[in-house]
Amino acid sequence: SQQGEEDPQALSIQEGENATMNCSYKTSINNLQWYRQNSGRGLVHLILIRSNEREKHSGRLRVTLDTSKKSSSLLITASRAADTASYFCATDSGNTPLVFGKGTRLSVIA
Amino acid sequence: DAGITQSPRYKITETGRQVTLMCHQTWSHSYMFWYRQDLGHGLRLIYYSAAADITDKGEVSDGYVVSRSKTENFPLTLESATRSQTSVYFCASSESGSSYEQYFGPGTRLTVT
Numbered sequence: 001s002q003q004g005e006e007d008p009q010a011l012s013i014q015e016g017e018n019a020t021m022n023c024s025y026k027t028s029i030n031n032l033q034w035y036r037q038n039s040g041r042g043l044v045h046l047i048l049i050r051s052n053e054r055e056k057h058s059g060r061l062r063v064t065l066d067t068s069k070k071s072s073s074l075l076i077t078a079s080r081a082a083d084t085a086s087y088f089c090a091t092d093s094g095n096t097p098l099v100f101g102k103g104t105r106l107s108v109i110a
Numbered sequence: 111d112a113g114i115t116q117s118p119r120y121k122i123t124e125t126g127r128q129v130t131l132m133c134h135q136t137w138s139h140s141y142m143f144w145y146r147q148d149l150g151h152g153l154r155l156i157y158y159s160a161a162a163d164i165t166d167k168g169e170v171s172d173g174y175v176v177s178r179s180k181t182e183n184f185p186l187t188l189e190s191a192t193r194s195q196t197s198v199y200f201c202a203s204s205e206s207g208s209s210y211e212q213y214f215g216p217g218t219r220l221t222v223t
Binding site: 030103 | 143145150151152153154155158168200202207209211212213214215216217
C-alpha cells in the first residue's frame with residue numbers, strides 16, 4: 001500500500017534552474033521525510049518535516065507541508081548536475097513503518 | 111568501517127535455491143529494515159525489526175525469512191527463490207522507529223534465473 005505519491009514521475013531541467021517535486025498522501029501523518037537516491041546507490045536522507053511544521057530549509061533545499069491538502073513539496077534551488085537523482089517522499093503515520101512513494105527522477109542538464 | 115554494509119553486492123541464483131543476503135550496521139541502531147526496489151513499484155518493505163529477537167512483517171513478506179540474534183546483523187533469507195524475487199534489496203537502520211531518519215546500505219542486486 002503506497003502512502004506517498006510523487007509528482008511528476010520525471011523532471012528534466014537546465015543547470016541553475018529550480019526543481020520542484022510534489023508528494024501527496026492519503027492518511028494523517030506524524031512526519032514526512034524526503035530522500036535522494038543516486039543511480040546504483042542506497043537512499044540518503046535529506047530532510048524531515050513534522051506535521052506541526054509548515055516549512056523547513058536545508059541548504060538549497062526547501063520543503064513545505066500542507067496537512068490540510070495532504071501534500072508536501074521539495075524545492076531544489078539553483079540546481080546542479082550533481083542533483084541528478086531520484087527523490088522519494090516517505091510518510092510516518094505513527095503506528096506503522098515509513099511508507100515510501102515511487103519517486104521522481106530528476107535530470108539536471110549541464 | 112562504520113556504517114551499514116550489505117553482502118553480497120551482486121548475486122545470481124537459480125529458481126528453487128535458498129539465498130541469504132547479509133546486512134551489518136555498526137551504529138547499534140535499534141531498528142533495521144529490509145526493502146526491495148523494483149521499477150514501477152518504488153521501495154517496498156519486506157520485514158523490519160525493532161530490536162534483537164523482535165521482527166515484524168512488512169508489505170511483501172511472503173517467501174522471505176529474517177532473523178535478528180544480534181543487534182548489528184539482520185540477514186534476509188529467500189527460502190526457495192523465484193524469478194519474481196529478482197530485485198534490488200536494500201537494508202536500512204534507524205535509531206528508533208519511523209519518526210527517525212533511516213540509513214541505507216548500498217544494496218544487493220539479486221537475479222533469479
